[in-house]
C-alpha cells in the first residue's frame with residue numbers, strides 16, 4: 310500500500326477547524342487588510358491596543374486564505390496578546406510562527422508570511438493613522454513580511470500586471 314504523507318500536521322488541522330480569535334472586532338484600534346501576491350488570498354487583522362502602555366490587548370482576524378493561513382493567523386493572535394507593540398514587532402517572525410505550529414509544507418510558507426505581514430502592517434498603520442512619530446524600533450523600510458503582504462490596492466495592481474501579458478497574448 311502506498312503511503313501519501315498528509316500535507317498538514319495535526320496542530321495545523323486543529324487550528325484550521327477550531328481557529329482562535331476568528332472574526333471581526335468592532336472596537337479595534339487598528340485594522341489592516343493584506344493580500345499575498347503569490348496566491349491572491351486576503352486577510353484582515355484587527356488589533357485592540359492599550360494606547361498608554363502600547364500593549365496589544367486583543368487581536369482577531371478574518372481570513373479568506375487556506376488552512377495554513379487560518380492556522381498561522383490564529384496562532385499569531387494568541388502569541389501577541391499582552392505583548393507591547395515593540396516586542397510583537399521584533400519577536401513575531403514567520404519562522405517563529407511556522408515553528409510554533411509544528412512546521413508547514415514548504416509550498417505553504419507564504420501563508421504564514423501573510424499572517425505575520427498583516428500583523429506588521431497593522432502595527433505600522435497604527436503609528437501613521439494616529440499621526441505618531443515612528444518609534445526607533447520601527448524600520449523605515451518595509452520588512453520582508455510586509456512586502457509579501459500587500460495592501461488591497463497594491464495587491465490588485467500586482468495581480469492585474471501579472472494577468473496583462475497573458476491577456477495580451479490572446
Ligand code: FES
Nearest residue numbers: 348350374375420
Ligand atoms: Fe493563499 Fe495559503 S495559499 S494563504
